[in-house]
Amino acid sequence: MLNMKNAIVMSALAITISLSSCGIFQKEAKTEAISSEVITGKKWKLIELNGKSVADKVNGKEPFLKLDASEKRYSASGGCNGIGGSFTLSANNHINFSQGMSTMMACPDMSVEQGLGAVFTAADNYTVKDGILSLNKARMAPLAKFKEIKELTSDKEQALNGTWELAYISGPRIAFDGLYPNKKPTITFDTANKKANGNSSCNNYNTSIKINGGNLNFGPVVSTKMACKGNGESVYFKTLESITNYDIKDNTLYLIMGDIVVMNFRKK
DSSP, rough: OOOHHHHHHHHHHHHHHHHHHHHHHHHHHHHHHHHHHHHHHSSEEEEEEEEEEEEBBBBTBBBBEEEEETTTTEEOOOOOOOSEEEEETTTTTEEEEEEEEOOOOOOOOOOOHHHHHHHHHHOOOOEEEEEHHHHHHSSSSOOOEEEOOOOOOOOHHHOOOEHHHHEESSSSSSHHHSSSOOOOOOEEGGGGGEEEEEEEEEEEEEEEEETTTEEEEEEOOOOOOOOOOOHHHHHHHHHHTOOOOEEETTEEEEEEEEEEEEEEEEEE
């Protein structure tokens, strides 16, 4: 009889612990989601690095950080190269960065870029107060501080609609006209339905788009399967997948990876 009572007590205790653990898990998941909303989908301008103020522009470029919640990817610049990779968020404002590929330009002032790269390696938590995002290590003084930049994008997003023809693409050693001797790639945006389609210079394609402020990301590309000469199509699709943001000036669309223009198009 005693053994049966003990078994009942132990069973009840196990159920209680299980429910408690479930509640803790749900609370942590909710906390992480709330934390993510606070810092992601925004552009953060670097204003302080290792306790020292950072200039408004470095090498003529604005140093910044952007965090994409859905892709768990970040893009940044210290005023020279585009820096990017993945990040993870966990309870109690913990954050960890994993650096991926970056461009390899040499600039007159590399100190801010190198310092920012070290921040991504060392940071393990963050705080947000009065519109200032701080990346920290343990309880030490902030490694870097960023100020949120409000971007007005409704008119800019509307201007994206329509058809554009490729005029420049970075990377390949082959001249632009050698990549696309007969026909230049095109892209048509439908921002209302978050879609884009076009021609790669060979095959027709379509893809989804995600726009958040000045951020622009393309989903998987689906295309027809006609055999194509050269590698112009593969270069185009690969570069399209790397895009993180965009800008439009004087009827020219600039597609950007991090802080580097890698494609530009002219409105047709």
